[in-house]
Amino acid sequence: MGPVSAFLLMALLSAALPTIAPATLRPELHEVDSSGNRRLCLRRFEDSAKVEWLLLLEPHRLETSLGHAGAWRATGRPLSVFDSSAWGKLRAQEAKAGWKDAGIRHVAAQEKGIVLSVDLCPSRKPLDRVLVHRLCEAFRKEGKPVPVAFALSGGWLRTHREDMAWLQGQVDSGRIDPTWVNHTNTHPYHKGTPDRKNFLFLPGVDLQAEVLGAETEMLRRNCVPSVFFRFPGLMDDSALCARVLGMGLLPVGADAWLAKNQRAGQGSIVLIHGNGNEPIGVHDFLKLLERERPEIRQRHWHLEDLSEELDEFPDSPATIPAVQGGRRRN
Numbered sequence: 001m002g003p004v005s006a007f008l009l010m011a012l013l014s015a016a017l018p019t020i021a022p023a024t025l026r027p028e029l030h031e032v033d034s035s036g037n038r039r040l041c042l043r044r045f046e047d048s049a050k051v052e053w054l055l056l057l058e059p060h061r062l063e064t065s066l067g068h069a070g071a072w073r074a075t076g077r078p079l080s081v082f083d084s085s086a087w088g089k090l091r092a093q094e095a096k097a098g099w100k101d102a103g104i105r106h107v108a109a110q111e112k113g114i115v116l117s118v119d120l121c122p123s124r125k126p127l128d129r130v131l132v133h134r135l136c137e138a139f140r141k142e143g144k145p146v147p148v149a150f151a152l153s154g155g156w157l158r159t160h161r162e163d164m165a166w167l168q169g170q171v172d173s174g175r176i177d178p179t180w181v182n183h184t185n186t187h188p189y190h191k192g193t194p195d196r197k198n199f200l201f202l203p204g205v206d207l208q209a210e211v212l213g214a215e216t217e218m219l220r221r222n223c224v225p226s227v228f229f230r231f232p233g234l235m236d237d238s239a240l241c242a243r244v245l246g247m248g249l250l251p252v253g254a255d256a257w258l259a260k261n262q263r264a265g266q267g268s269i270v271l272i273h274g275n276g277n278e279p280i281g282v283h284d285f286l287k288l289l290e291r292e293r294p295e296i297r298q299r300h301w302h303l304e305d306l307s308e309e310l311d312e313f314p315d316s317p318a319t320i321p322a323v324q325g326g327r328r329r330n
């Protein structure tokens with residue numbers, strides 16, 4: 001299938017995704033089977049026509065998909081059957097690392113390149129569309145969509161319908177290949193409160209509601225949530241990490257938060273904000289793109305797909321040295 005017809009197929013499949021009914025998303029974590037195809041079931045929900053769906057994970061490639069609940073049956077086997085999969089190994093590594101890293105911060109890239117993650121926390125400012133335009137321009141000779149991980153908050157999705165529709169248009173046209181990362185529903189934050197008492201540590205925060213609320217907003221907009229989760233502010237502890245892992249998700253941090261003066265190296269998971277709240281990070285990333293332009297033209301420097309780079313991730317996140325950063329500049 002050629003690229004044009006493939007993109008048309010993607011658009012048709014996106015249009016056929018179910019419309020989720022309010023407050024129906026339920027957490028599940030068990031193996032399911034359909035005609036010999038086995039998956040990990042993460043969630044169950046009803047669409048507006050009362051048809052039940054499952055959010056499924058292929059645990060080796062870390063790819064999520066939706067399936068009719070009636071076509072899948074629970075196998076009754078323990079979760080240990082996934083221990084040798086990429087999901088099982090990463091989950092065990094993250095459980096061991098605990099709160100030290102706020103998730104996976106680095107990938108074992110075989111070539112020069114990074115994983116770009118763009119956080120979309122709640123904001124009154126518009127999406128930084130220049131960032132997407134410059135990305136597509138820089139990598140247009142690759143001849144394939146540019147992989148980007150977008151950390152979506154429910155608050156941003158609810159207030160940026162036109163921006164999200166534009167972003168999905170870039171997906172449908174084959175310009176970008178997104179990984180939709182869960183960044184919580186409301187992204188709790190109180191200005192002036194110390195980080196270790198802020199974000200998900202704030203009194204009264206319901207972590208499960210934050211996770212499921214963000215996934216619900218994604219599904220309402222025809223975005224299939226990935227298996228990845230990003231802590232607001234990259235602030236977690238062992239208890240929060242254990243609860244996120246218990247919902248089947250894999251926390252993803254960053255070792256190059258550009259607005260904190262952290263420098264990107266080979267295999268870095270780079271963090272910038274595309275919601276208008278941290279323009280210095282976007283500016284620094286665009287400077288990085290310009291600096292690497294000769295290498296990009298020679299196809300020696302790439303943007304990596306998060307799932308593809310982690311499906312055979314060899315090292316524990318806890319063993320990778322952190323990149324030391326300075327004070328945020330805005």
